[in-house]
Amino acid sequence: MFGQNEKAVELDDAQVAKNKALDEKIAQNVVVHKMPKNYKAGTFSYEDYFNHTPSSDLAKSRENKGQGMAHGKSQKTGLIIVLVGIVIVGLLAYGAFAYIKNPEKFNFFSAGTKPTNTNEPIVPITPVVPSVPVVPSGTTTVPEVIPTDEPATSTEPAVTPAAPEIPQPQAAPDTDSDGLNDKEEALLGTDANAPDSDDDKFNDLTELVSGYNPAGAGKLVNNSNIKKYLNVGYKYSILYIKSWKVDLVDKGASVIFTADDQSFIQVVSQANENKQTISDWYQSEFGAAPLASQAVKYNNWEGIKSADGLIVYLSEAALKNIYIISYTPISDQNLDYANIFEAMIRSFFVEK
């Protein structure tokens, strides 16, 4: 009975030892042949690895070694990793120190160049359109064909007329000092840098107020920038700047020539009911006789000029109508078209 028991014990021990050896062998075989799937793929994880390990003791023993797969080389590898870590930490510390000491060196964008900010809206580039040069409205080319029979030599007045007593422009400059300011020269097509634009020995202003073309051959009406206005109802004609706007009021009883700057020259016509001379009309109208210096006489009419020079009252020999020609500048200090006003007065003609 005891022997049986002893044998039974021995058998049990032997069986236990055999089973243990088998277990270990199975466990080793499993470890060798059942590597975690992710390890093969190169993305090893401990969690994955232990989940596939059949023996928790084995997993525990490997965990205790600290580096999992490091096995016997773990100490040497750990030392290398520690050394590399120390070097990296040292480099980072040096970099931080260098940045704090001199941050400018770490600005990788050149001075003045703004780094691209992707948060900023993209502004479309506006193409540069070349500006159109401003050409004075009154400037046009002088007629190309100049008649060979220059009327100026034979029909110019033998005596150069004296400079008219007119209000002198105060705003626009007169570059060539010929009496015509630069704005008037632009309107007439004359040379603002030459006192005698057409080189005929007669000064630009002298030609203008004498009824001749200062920009070329012929009379003033031949100037390409000048046009004749004819009023049929009140039977008169007057020259004006072609580019100016012409407005008729009250069936032509008032005609307004407006310049680009909105200054204007106006002709008002009315019946001379009492057939008065212009001097008598002026006295009855204003209560005082005109001064002799105010009297003006051109073509087929006689007139009285206002003291400020901006209005002329006139009547023709037949004393049928009274005509009033006035200049309204944009300001009293800006009589830019005084010479043109004078030229228009002198061009006024009562038609038959």
Ligand SMILES: [Ca+2]
């Ligand atoms: Ca001039």
Ligand SMILES: [Ca+2]
């Ligand atoms: Ca000139």
Ligand SMILES: [Ca+2]
């Ligand atoms: Ca001339």
